[in-house]
Amino acid sequence: MAVLIVQIDATAVNISLPSIAKELHASTSQLQWIVDAYLMVLASLLMLSGSLADRFGQRRMFAIGISIFGLGSLLCALSTSPNMLILMRGLQAIGGSSMGPIALSIISKVFTDKKEKAFAIGMWGTVLGVGMGLGPIVGGFVVADYSWQGIFLLNIPIVIIAVPLIHKVIPLFDDKQVRSIDVLGQILAIIFIGSLTLTIIHCGEMGLSDPIVKVAGVIALISGFVFLYVEKRVKEPLLEITFFKSIPFSIATFIGLIEFFSYAGFVFVASLYLQDYRLIPPLEAGLLMLPLAAANMVFAPLSGLAVGRWGTRLPMMAGGTSLIIGAVLLIIEVDIPELYFLLAAWFVGMAMGMANSSITVIAVTGMPNHRAGVAGATAATARQFGQSLGVAVLGALLNGRMHAGYPFTHAATAGWYLLLALGILMVVLSWITGMAFAQRSAQRVQATF
Structure with missing residues (x-):
């Protein structure tokens, strides 16, 4: 339930952006920040949350996070x-950052049978994907019947119910790991993700020549290199570089980034397309996003079963193929007929549902239980970072091309071609994960812990 509301909040706000813009007089770049402040903070803190959960216990950190x-x-x-809304979205994400990786860590410890664990992770992936898909629908109903504030107020009764249940439902585990906190690594991660997001968003509005874009880009480049340098030398790093010596883990983490990049970017641009360009009311716009949630709901549990029976490679390839089909449907007709839009939303949602379980299984089961929190948080960080980048990049492409004089639908096409390229890349990389040399690399990494 907690993971569900975190993911609903990640996308529900998209459908309320036109209402927020009118009431709070927000610019396009501020609208991007209202979405990305949440996603950026989530991405920045997920790895720390996994480490803290391993150190202080999943139940305690889960309760603090949801509060x-x-x-x-x-x-x-x-x-x-x-600006106030942007700051409060960041605070909201500080709490939300603990729930996803901790829930995944709990699943990895409760379910020990391989097939049961794969199915449980598939259900977790269902909640994750369906939450993102339901976001625009929930947002549409709330904005139509109340206001954009209702999207956030809806969380309050759920949190009130969930907090006392945590101590009854979540078991205590006796395998806490006493890990030091990588303060420098965490600071560098926040600087890198924040400055990179700032660079992309402002580039779309102001262009590459803008001083803010140049300075933020340099800071992102330097902080990224320093972060990797530090993490290689810290005894207990925020990011376990050793994990990435496993080719399947590295590819799965990158595919997770691609998958959420595509999904979040599509939802952001589609929300603006439906309401600002097509002038569709919020409720109807939310309902037109229904195929996203429906496809996730159908294919995420099926993907979990498929992983338990046939392994991780085929579901990931199916996810990449679905993304290709969705992108082609968006490209065929520049003005995107309604049927094409609905089918494209279905295939983008299917891509999420098919690939998500495989990514999570590779991340969590490829590492020992005592590193499950950090491994799950690393994979989750890639996903959330992908969401943040998706909104920033597709929003910047749209904003930049519209500033250049292109109409909305022509400006959006650049983003759809990018999704097509990413879908092809997903298929190729998914095939590589099952090759013998990739599997040997995973075995070598497992042996080091």
Whole structure:
């Protein structure tokens, strides 16, 4: 339930962006930040959350996280300016960052049978994907019947119910790992993700020649290199570089980034397309996003079963193929007929549902239980970072081309071609994960822990 509301919040706000823009007088770049502040903070803190859960216990950190999430939700609803809303979305994400990786770590410890674990992870992936798909639908209903503030107020009763249940439902585990906190690594990660997001968003609005874009780009480049340098030399790093010596883990993590990049970028641009370009009311726009959630709901559990029976490679390839089909449907007709849009949304949602379980299984089962929190958090960080980049990149492409004089649908086409290229890349990389040399690399990494 907690993971569901975190993911609903990641995309529900998209459908309310036109309402927020009118009421709070927000610019396009501020709208991007309202979405990306949440995703960026999630991505920045997920690895730390996994480490803290391994150190202090999953149950305690889960309770703290959902409480902060509830407070952030309340303050989001009370926001009176775009900048205040952006800051409160960041606070909301501080709490939300603990719930995804901790839930995944709990699953990896409770289910020991390979097939049962694969199915449980598939169900976790279902909740994750369906939450993202339901976001625009929930947002459409709430904005139509109440206001954009209702999207955040909706979280409050759920949090109130969930907090006392945590101590009854989540078991205590006796395998806490006493790990030091990589403070420098965490600071560098925040600087890198924040400056990179700032570079992309402002580039779309102001162009490459803007001083802010240049400075933020240099900071992102330097902080990224310093982060990798530090993580290779810290005894207990925030990011386990050793994990990435496993080719399947590296590819699965990157595919997770691609998958969520495509999904979040599509939802952001599609929300603006339906309401700002097609002038469709919020409720109807949300319902037109229904195929995203439906495809996730159908294919995520099927993917979990398929992983348990046939392994991870084929579901990931199916996910990449689905993304290719969805992108082609968006490209065929520039003005995107309604039927094509619905089918494209279905295939983009199917891509998420088919690939997500494989990515998670590779990340979690490829590492020993005592590293499950960090491994799951690393994979989750890639996903959330992908979401943040998807909104930033596709939003910047759209914004930049519209500033150049292109109409909305022509401006959006650049993003659809990017999704097509990423779908092809997913298929190729998925095939590589099952090759003998890739599997040997995974075995070598497992032996080091």
